[in-house]
Amino acid sequence: MTPYNDPSTPAVPLTATPDEALRRSLGVGRRRFLSTCTAVAAGAVAAPVFGAAPALAQDRGRDHGHDHGRGQVLVPPHKRGIILYTVRDATARDPLASDLPSGFREVFKQLARHGYRQVEFAGYNQHANAPGGAGLESVEGAKLLRRWLDEYGLRAQGNHGFIPSSWPLTEADKDTFKKHLEIANILGMDHMGTGGDPTGSSYRADWDAAADKWNALGEIARREGIKLYTHNHDSAYGFLLDGGPLDDQGRPTRSSGIRKLEYFLKVTDPKLVWLEMDIFWAHVAQYKFHTYTAHDGSTRKSVFDPAALVARHNKRYPLFHAKDGVVSTTNGMGWDMVPFGTGDIDYTTFFSRVGLSNYRNPMVEDDNSPSATDPAQSLREAKISYDNMAALRKRRC
Numbered sequence: 001m002t003p004y005n006d007p008s009t010p011a012v013p014l015t016a017t018p019d020e021a022l023r024r025s026l027g028v029g030r031r032r033f034l035s036t037c038t039a040v041a042a043g044a045v046a047a048p049v050f051g052a053a054p055a056l057a058q059d060r061g062r063d064h065g066h067d068h069g070r071g072q073v074l075v076p077p078h079k080r081g082i083i084l085y086t087v088r089d090a091t092a093r094d095p096l097a098s099d100l101p102s103g104f105r106e107v108f109k110q111l112a113r114h115g116y117r118q119v120e121f122a123g124y125n126q127h128a129n130a131p132g133g134a135g136l137e138s139v140e141g142a143k144l145l146r147r148w149l150d151e152y153g154l155r156a157q158g159n160h161g162f163i164p165s166s167w168p169l170t171e172a173d174k175d176t177f178k179k180h181l182e183i184a185n186i187l188g189m190d191h192m193g194t195g196g197d198p199t200g201s202s203y204r205a206d207w208d209a210a211a212d213k214w215n216a217l218g219e220i221a222r223r224e225g226i227k228l229y230t231h232n233h234d235s236a237y238g239f240l241l242d243g244g245p246l247d248d249q250g251r252p253t254r255s256s257g258i259r260k261l262e263y264f265l266k267v268t269d270p271k272l273v274w275l276e277m278d279i280f281w282a283h284v285a286q287y288k289f290h291t292y293t294a295h296d297g298s299t300r301k302s303v304f305d306p307a308a309l310v311a312r313h314n315k316r317y318p319l320f321h322a323k324d325g326v327v328s329t330t331n332g333m334g335w336d337m338v339p340f341g342t343g344d345i346d347y348t349t350f351f352s353r354v355g356l357s358n359y360r361n362p363m364v365e366d367d368n369s370p371s372a373t374d375p376a377q378s379l380r381e382a383k384i385s386y387d388n389m390a391a392l393r394k395r396r397c
Contacts, residue, residue: 074351074392075362081118081157082111082364082385083321085195087378089370091126100375103130105148107379112152114383115390119149120319120363121159122195124183142186149187156187157361158276158319160195160231167213177217181224191319191361192221193229193276197236198264203251204242207260211267218272229274229319234333236261237285237304243295255292257302259285265313274316278365280323280337282306283345287334307353315359322347322362322389339381340364341388352394364389 084091084107093102101110103126111119124141128134132144149156162180164173184192198210214230221228237259244254265275286304294300310317324343325335341347354360364385369378 071393073390074348074357074394075389076357077115077390078117078155079357079361080116080364080386080389081120081361082116082382083120083122083158083160085122085160086364086366086369086385087111087382088122089375089378091130093375094127094129096129098375101379103127103132104136104145105131105151108148108152108154110379111382112154114379114386116382116386117153118155118157118361118363120157121161121187123159123161137183139182139186142183146187156184156189158189158191158193158229158363159184159187160193163194163196163217164213167209169213169216174220177220178224181221181226184226185224189226191227191229191274191276193231193274193319195231197233197261198230200235202238202241202260204240204263207240207263208267211264211273214264214273215269218269222272227274227318228272229276230264231276231321232261232278232281234281234284234288236264237282237306238289239292239302244293244297253293254295254297256295257292257300259289259304262309265316270313270316274318275313276319276321277306277310277317278321278323279306279345279347279350280321280325280335280365282309283325284333284335288332307350310354314356317354318359318361320360320362321365322385323365323367337366337368339366339369339388340385341391342384347389348392348395351392362389 084104087107090101090107090110091104093100095102095106101107108119124137124145125135126132132141135141136145146156159180162176164170164177166173169177181192198214199206201207214228218228239255240258240260240263241252241254242256242258242263243252245252247253261275282304283306286306290303291299291301322340324338324340324345324347326338326343328334328336335343335345337343351357351360351362364382366378366381366385369381371377
């Protein structure tokens with residue numbers, strides 16, 4: 001499989017300063033971007049528009065693709081979601097010790113008021129004093145959660161839950177996996193997944209084994225009417241080690257230039273295995289992994305284009321984590337995480353390029369929303385993120 005390398009994307013010089021490397025690897029400058037309006041062109045590389053102000057307009061309750069005089073909505077209202085990890089402090093809050101929303105039911109109510117129509121679970125635990133008790137990871141717990149979701153007009157769309165660690169699968173792991181599929185069906189999910197990468201390895205043999213496992217799990221899920229997905233972090237978009245001289249353990253030390261998750265897409269069955277791109281971590285990968293050592297020992301450049309990968313594999317990416325960031329040259333990642341719509345990642349360009357707005361399910365996420373000193377922060381920032389997602393419109397040239 002030939003690695004994607006858009007010739008219109010500026011190469012990143014090996015001698016560039018960190019700031020230069022970041023800006024060049026991200027593709028285009030603000031002036032050129034705005035003057036040419038090439039938002040959907042391949043050379044844009046989903047680059048941030050530096051210094052752009054966050055959008056604040058709202059568009060709740062409209063299920064059509066246009067808003068009179070304001071252009072095409074990029075994320076339809078029924079597709080605007082949030083992963084509950086973003087508000088994990090609220091679901092874990094003791095309702096007897098706070099007047100703020102606490103536990104799943106009250107958090108669902110508040111998120112629905114904000115305008116959200118979808119939620120992605122990150123486990124099924126809440127505070128013990130909340131209605132239903134602490135642990136709802138059961139058939140009865142799922143029925144209770146489904147009642148509350150229906151009460152507030154919310155749809156469950158995924159869970160970062162149980163993926164068996166065994167391979168070949170033990171009977172105990174298989175039974176637990178099937179229990180989670182039953183819970184997913186009760187909750188009305190089309191998709192069920194995990195918050196981790198298929199493997200943390202850089203070696204092809206380990207990704208082959210991961211593909212075999214995920215194909216087997218995907219077949220079990222398909223029989224239950226569920227699409228199984230894996231989530232990414234930046235490492236999964238690093239380069240696969242698949243050739244060149246071997247190390248002292250007999251493992252390859254160089255790369256063909258294919259990225260690990262691209263290889264996983266190639267060797268898994270598209271009818272059995274789907275993906276959820278965390279757009280923030282994909283942009284971190286764009287910053288971190290732009291050169292590799294080829295089989296012949298030469299250093300080569302290849303700038304990662306997250307939106308192009310999605311477009312090439314189209315319906316294999318039904319879910320996103322819509323997580324924003326501001327440019328940083330001090331933390332080694334290229335980005336600092338911030339609430340959606342308050343950062344530099346150009347989501348207008350990204351969503352325009354990947355298309356299929358009535359198929360994709362973008363879930364707002366901000367790992368840093370819970371605060372030890374401001375207990376209302378996570379739900380407040382959830383509203384800010386919703387409003388900014390609702391304000392996204394296709395750019396007019």
